[in-house]
Amino acid sequence: xxxxxxxxxxxxxxxxxxxxxxxxxxxxxxxxxxxxxxxxxxxxxxxxxxxxxxxxxxxxxxxxxxxxxxxxxxxxxxxxxxxxxxxxxxxxxxxxxxxxxxxxxxxxxxxxxxxxxxxxxxxxxxxxxxxxxxxxxxxxxxxxxxxxxxxxxxxxxxxxxxxxxxxxxxxxxxxxxxxxxxxxxxxxxxxxxxxxxxxxxxxxxxxxxxxxxxxxxxxxxxxxxxxxxxxxxxxxxxxxxxxxxxxxxxxxxxxxxxxxxxxxxxxxxxxxxxxxxxxxxxxxxxxxxxxxxxxxxxxxxxxxxxxxxxxxxxxxxxxxxxxxxxxx
Amino acid sequence: xxxxxxxxxxxxxxxxxxxxxxxxxxxxxxxxxxxxxxxxxxxxxxxxxxxxxxxxxxxxxxxxxxxxxxxxxxxxxxxxxxxxxxxxxxxxxxxxxxxxxxxxxxxxxxxxxxxxxxxxxxxxxxxxxxxxxxxxxxxxxxxxxxxxxxxxxxxxxxxxxxxxxxxxxxxxxxxxxxxxxxxxxxxxxxxxxxxxxxxxxxxxxxxxxxxxxxxxxxxxxxxxxxxxxxxxxxxxxxxxxxxxxxxxxxxxxxxxxxxxxxxxxxxx
Amino acid sequence: xxxxxxxxxxxxxxxxxxxxxxxxxxxxxxxxxxxxxxxxxxxxxxxxxxxxxxxxxxxxxxxxxxxxxxxxxxxxxxxxxxxxxxxxxxxxxxxxxxxxxxxxxxxxxxxxxxxxxxxxxxxxxxxxxxxxxxxxxxxxxxxxxxxxxxxxxxxxxxxxxxxxxxxxxxxxxxxxxxxxxxxxxxxxxxxxxxxxxxxxxxxxxxxxxxxxxxxxxxxxxxxxxxxxxxxxxxxxxxxxxxxxxxxxxxxxxxxxxxxxxxxxxxxxxxxxxxxxxxxxxxxxxxxxxxxxxxxxxxxxxxxxxxxxxxxxxxxxxxxxxxxxxxx
Numbered sequence: 001x002x003x004x005x006x007x008x009x010x011x012x013x014x015x016x017x018x019x020x021x022x023x024x025x026x027x028x029x030x031x032x033x034x035x036x037x038x039x040x041x042x043x044x045x046x047x048x049x050x051x052x053x054x055x056x057x058x059x060x061x062x063x064x065x066x067x068x069x070x071x072x073x074x075x076x077x078x079x080x081x082x083x084x085x086x087x088x089x090x091x092x093x094x095x096x097x098x099x100x101x102x103x104x105x106x107x108x109x110x111x112x113x114x115x116x117x118x119x120x121x122x123x124x125x126x127x128x129x130x131x132x133x134x135x136x137x138x139x140x141x142x143x144x145x146x147x148x149x150x151x152x153x154x155x156x157x158x159x160x161x162x163x164x165x166x167x168x169x170x171x172x173x174x175x176x177x178x179x180x181x182x183x184x185x186x187x188x189x190x191x192x193x194x195x196x197x198x199x200x201x202x203x204x205x206x207x208x209x210x211x212x213x214x215x216x217x218x219x220x221x222x223x224x225x226x227x228x229x230x231x232x233x234x235x236x237x238x239x240x241x242x243x244x245x246x247x248x249x250x251x252x253x254x255x256x257x258x259x260x261x262x263x264x265x266x267x268x269x270x271x272x273x274x275x276x277x278x279x280x281x282x283x284x285x286x287x288x289x290x291x292x293x294x295x296x297x298x299x300x301x302x303x304x305x306x307x308x309x310x311x312x313x314x315x316x317x318x319x320x321x322x323x324x325x326x327x328x
Numbered sequence: 329x330x331x332x333x334x335x336x337x338x339x340x341x342x343x344x345x346x347x348x349x350x351x352x353x354x355x356x357x358x359x360x361x362x363x364x365x366x367x368x369x370x371x372x373x374x375x376x377x378x379x380x381x382x383x384x385x386x387x388x389x390x391x392x393x394x395x396x397x398x399x400x401x402x403x404x405x406x407x408x409x410x411x412x413x414x415x416x417x418x419x420x421x422x423x424x425x426x427x428x429x430x431x432x433x434x435x436x437x438x439x440x441x442x443x444x445x446x447x448x449x450x451x452x453x454x455x456x457x458x459x460x461x462x463x464x465x466x467x468x469x470x471x472x473x474x475x476x477x478x479x480x481x482x483x484x485x486x487x488x489x490x491x492x493x494x495x496x497x498x499x500x501x502x503x504x505x506x507x508x509x510x511x512x513x514x515x516x517x518x519x520x521x522x523x524x525x526x527x528x529x530x531x532x533x534x535x536x537x538x539x540x541x542x543x544x545x546x547x548x549x550x551x552x553x554x555x556x557x558x559x560x561x562x563x564x565x566x567x568x569x570x571x572x573x574x575x576x577x578x579x580x581x582x583x584x585x586x587x588x589x590x591x592x593x594x595x596x
Numbered sequence: 597x598x599x600x601x602x603x604x605x606x607x608x609x610x611x612x613x614x615x616x617x618x619x620x621x622x623x624x625x626x627x628x629x630x631x632x633x634x635x636x637x638x639x640x641x642x643x644x645x646x647x648x649x650x651x652x653x654x655x656x657x658x659x660x661x662x663x664x665x666x667x668x669x670x671x672x673x674x675x676x677x678x679x680x681x682x683x684x685x686x687x688x689x690x691x692x693x694x695x696x697x698x699x700x701x702x703x704x705x706x707x708x709x710x711x712x713x714x715x716x717x718x719x720x721x722x723x724x725x726x727x728x729x730x731x732x733x734x735x736x737x738x739x740x741x742x743x744x745x746x747x748x749x750x751x752x753x754x755x756x757x758x759x760x761x762x763x764x765x766x767x768x769x770x771x772x773x774x775x776x777x778x779x780x781x782x783x784x785x786x787x788x789x790x791x792x793x794x795x796x797x798x799x800x801x802x803x804x805x806x807x808x809x810x811x812x813x814x815x816x817x818x819x820x821x822x823x824x825x826x827x828x829x830x831x832x833x834x835x836x837x838x839x840x841x842x843x844x845x846x847x848x849x850x851x852x853x854x855x856x857x858x859x860x861x862x863x864x865x866x867x868x869x870x871x872x873x874x875x876x877x878x879x880x881x882x883x884x885x886x887x888x889x890x891x892x893x894x895x896x897x898x899x900x901x902x903x904x905x906x907x908x909x910x911x912x913x914x915x916x917x918x919x920x921x922x923x
Contacts, residue, residue: 050782193866259787261812322559
C-alpha cells in the first residue's frame with residue numbers, strides 16, 4: 001500500500017499526577033506510556049485492553065479532550081493534531097469524530113435528540129433552519145431510527161436507539177475518521193449485533209476509517225482488520241486480526257483470549273487463568289509490566305529487569321515479549 | 329395533593345394578594361383613619377384585622393407589606409442567583425486557577441455574617457429604600473449560590489455529553505449555556521425558591537430593628553415592631569404580621585421541596 | 597426433593613405508564629447442589645425474579661397472590677421477619693453485580709465478614725474473625741489476615757467480588773444466588789471468579805442460581821439453563837442440550853447473535869426489533885413480533901410451556917407444529 005496512513009501516532013504519553021496527601025509528592029499515574037500505531041484509510045484498527053490499560057486515554061488524546069504530554073499525532077500526513085488551536089482545531093473536528101460508550105451519559109438529558117444531532121450542523125455552519133432539519137431527518141433514517149423520534153428526550157429511548165443517536169450526531173459533520181469508544185459494551189446482545197451491523201454498513205457506504213476501542217475480543221473479531229492489545233499504558237501486541245486471534249504471540253494476549261467464555265458447554269475449559277489482579281498504573285512492576293502475572297514457561301530474571309520493546313515477529317505482526325517466538 | 333401543587337397554590341395566593349393589594353385593600357396603608365377612636369382597635373367588620381397604634385388599617389398594611397416584602401425578596405434572590413450562578417458556572421467549568429481564585433473569594437464572602445453587614449450598611453445609610461435593601465441582601469447572598477453551582481458545574485463537566493459536545497466543536501459559551509446550565513438548573517431553582525422565604529425573614533428582622541423598610545411604608549417587620557410595645561394589649565398588630573411571615577416562609581419552603589422532588593428523579 | 601421451588605411467580609410494578617408485569621408466571625426448581633442459569637437480556641425479569649427469592653423487592657413491587665416460593669421446605673413468601681432474617685445469609689445468600697456498592701465503604705472487610713457470622717451463629721468476635729480469615733483464603737485471597745483489616749476502596753474489583761462471595765458463603769448457605777456476578781469485571785478477572793465459583797460449588801456442594809445475560813458464562817457453570825423473555829421462561833433444558841439444539845427461536849437468535857471467538861469470523865445476525873416494555877407485552881406469543889418463523893397462530897394465542905423432549909420445556913408453537921403453520 002503506497003498511500004500514507006490516515007492517522008499516525010508516535011510515542012504518545014499521558015501521565016496524571018495523583019495526590020497522595022499533604023506531605024507526599026504526587027505519584028505519576030502512567031495512563032499512556034509511549035504508544036505508537038498507525039491506521040490506514042478505510043481500515044478498522046481495534047484497540048483492546050482491560051481497565052487501566054490506557055485505551056480510553058489514547059482516544060481522549062486523539063480527540064484533544066485531554067492534552068498529551070509527549071508524542072506526535074499526525075493526521076492525513078500533514079496535520080499535527082497536538083498543535084491545533086482555535087479555528088484549525090474546529091475544522092479538524094469535522095474530520096475526526098467520536099462515538100461514546102454510555103448511550104445515556106453521552107446525550108444531554110435536557111436536550112431533544114433531534115436538537116442534539118442538529119447542533120453540530122449549526123455550529124459548523126453546515127446547514128440552517130429547514131435545511132438542517134431535513135439533514136437531521138436523513139441522518140436518523142441512515143442510522144435506522146424513525147425520524148419522528150427527533151422530538152424525543154434521551155430517557156424516552158432504549159439503549160440501542162440512544163446509541164444510534166450518538167452515531168448520527170457523530171456523522172452529522174461528515175467525518176472521515178471515527179473513534180468508537182466501546183460503542184456496544186452497554187447494549188444487550190441482540191441490540192449489539194444490530195449496531196455492529198449498522199457500523200459495518202456505514203463504514204462501507206461512507207468510506208470511513210475506524211479506531212474501535214473495546215475490551216470484548218469476540219466483538220472485536222467481527223469488526224477489526226487489525227488489532228493492538230494494550231496493557232498498563234503500552235501496546236504489547238499488534239497485528240492482523242485473524243493472525244492475532246489464531247496465533248497470539250504475547251502471553252497476555254493468549255490469556256485474554258483464553259479468558260473469554262464461550263457459549264459452548266462442550267468446549268474445553270480455560271487453559272490459562274491469570275494469577276493476581278491487574279496492577280495499578282501508578283506503580284507498575286519493574287521490567288516487563290506483565291511479568292508478575294505472566295504464565296509463560298520461559299519467564300526469568302530478564303523479564304523482571306528489562307522491559308521488552310515492541311518488535312516485529314512476522315510481517316505486520318509485533319509483540320513486546322522477550323520470548324515471543326517460543327510457544328506458551 | 330403533591331407538595332409541588334400545594335406550594336404552588338400557596339405561593340400563588342400570596343403573589344395574588346401582593347399584586348392586587350391596591351384593589352383588595354379597603355384603605356390606604358398609610359392613612360391615619362381616626363386618631364381619636366380607632367387607635368389599636370381590635371378586629372371588627374370594618375377592620376378585619378384591626379388597626380394599629382396610629383389608627384391605620386392592618387389588613388391594608390399587611391397587603392401592601394406583602395408587596396414590599398415579596399418585591400424585596402424576589403429582587404434580592406434574582407440578584408444573588410444571577411451573580412452566583414454566573415460565577416459558579418465559570419469557576420466550576422474552568423477549574424484550575426480561575427476556580428481556586430474565585431472560590432477563595434466565595435469562601436471569604438461566606439465567612440462574613442451577612443445579616444450584620446446588612447445591619448451596619450443600612451444603619452449608616454441615610455435614606456433606605458426597599459430597592460437598596462434588596463440590592464444589599466442580594467449582593468451578600470450570592471456566595472452560597474456560587475459554591476453550590478460550582479460544585480454542580482464541576483460534576484456536570486465530567487459527564488460524557490459535555491465531552492461529546494467538546495468533541496463536536498461546540499464553543500465554550502454555548503457549552504455552558506446549553507449543556508451545563510440546564511443540567512445545573514434543578515438545584516439552583518430549589519435554592520432560589522427557598523431563598524425567597526429566607527430573605528423575607530431577614531428583611532422582616534431588619535425592618536423590625538428599624539434599619540429596614542422605613543416608616544410609614546409598611547413592611548411586615550416594622551408592623552411587628554409597632555405591635556411589640558402593645559403586645560399584651562393589642563396582640564393582633566404583631567400577630568397578623570407574624571402569621572403572614574410564617575405562612576410566606578412555609579409556602580416557599582413547601583414549593584421549594586416540591587420542586588426538588590419534581591426535578592430530581594427526572595434528571596437521573 | 598427440590599431445594600428451591602418457584603411456582604407461578606408474578607411480580608408487577610405500577611408506574612406512570614401503567615402496570616409493568618416484570619415477572620409474569622415464572623416457575624422453576626433447583627435441586628440440592630444443582631446450578632441453574634437464568635439467562636436473558638435487560639427487561640426480561642431475571643433480576644426481579646432473583647430479588648423476590650429473598651424478598652428484597654422494593655416497596656412498590658406487588659407479588660401475585662398465586663405465587664409460591666418454597667425453600668428447603670419453608671414458604672418464603674409467608675415467613676415472618678425473624679424467620680426470614682434467619683434464612684437470609686445463612687441458608688440462602690446472594691452476590692450482586694457491583695461489589696463496590698454492595699460492600700459498606702466505612703467498615704473493614706473483616707468486620708463485614710464477622711458481622712454475618714455473628715448475626716446467625718452464637719460465636720464471639722474472635723471466633724468470627726478467624727472464620728473470616730479462613731473464608732478469605734477459601735475464596736483465593738492471598739494474605740487474608742492483612743486483607744481483613746482493609747477497606748473496600750483499598751481492594752481491586754476482583755478482590756471485592758471475592759469478598760462479597762466470601763460474605764455470602766461464610767455461613768454455609770445451601771443456595772447461592774449470583775446476580776450478574778462478573779459483568780462489572782475485566783475479562784481476565786471474570787475468568788478467575790468463574791473458576792472460583794466452579795471450585796466452591798464442588799467443595800461446598802451448594803446449589804447456585806446464576807443470573808446472567810452472557811451465554812458463555814452460563815455455558816461454563818450451569819447444569820441447566822432457563823431462558824427468559826418478556827417476564828416468562830421461554831425455554832429450559834439441560835445445559836448441553838440447550839446449546840447443542842436450542843428449540844425456541846429467541847434462544848436460537850441469541851446464540852446466533854452472540855459474537856464468538858471460536859468458529860469462522862462471520863458477522864453475527866441480529867434479532868430484529870427490540871424488547872417490548874413491560875407495561876405492554878404483545879398479545880399472543882410475546883416474541884412473535886420479532887420472530888422470523890411466526891405465523892397466524894403465534895399472534896393469536898400465547899403458547900404454554902410445551903415439552904419437546906423429556907426434561908426440556910419450550911414456549912413455542914413450533915414444538916406442536918414444526919412446519920410452522922404449513923409454511
